[in-house]
Amino acid sequence: MDTAQTDKFNFSLSRRRMLALGSAGLVCAAFPLSSVAEAADADKAIKDLFGDGELQEGRVTVDLPPIAENGNSVAIKVTVDSPMTETDYVKRIAILSPRNPIAEVAEFQLGPRAGKAEVATRIRMAGTQTIRAVAEMSDGTLWIGKASTVVTLAACIIG
């Protein structure tokens, strides 16, 4: 990615522009299938990160576009239903991909100072899949949310 292009970057236009930039000049090569994570790997990653606690569905909302033309940069927003007070807040949020070579995509540490349990970033997606987000609350409970995106051009992380 050359500097001139990136310098044009503007927060208000970020998504479209970054998608366009991400596709430029990438070299893809064949890649052994063994390095692609499975749903089981995402489950294992959740266990590694959060232990054996029960995962409850709900409270976590994952926003992804329904279709991503380019898997190299897909905007994602994770919102957790929490008052974010001194006694009731979100401690951690993790984003997991069942199809990327590494199931863990990102982990975020929050706290009562965050004020609002919402995080947005851009991720790579190696093909159409259901991204999971797990949140750990201050009381130790674990919540999971999911969202799917159809990826028409997969990220070059798998080839």
Add this chain to the structure above:
Amino acid sequence: MSIRISAPDTARKGEVIELKALIQHPMETGYRRNNRGEVIERDIIKTFKCTYDGETIFEATFHPGIAANPFLTFYTRATTSGTLEFRWTDQKGETWSETHALTVE
């Protein structure tokens, strides 16, 4: 290294403010190959930390699944006037940081 921060200069006490941080970095996954078929070495930013008046308010750990030029939007509650510091550390331990002064009325 280009860093872009978007944060308000002033806020009311108790207000929840939006912070945006972008750093220019290839986030090379280690799975791509160059045109000679050789694997391009992994080169990623591993952690990001935001402190407010010295106290850590938000931390992120990145894996290769984060897109090039890591971009984050998160929030904090304005408490006192102080400095927001945004710090990125790559896998080799190199760090980049940027600060932003926040005035709380």
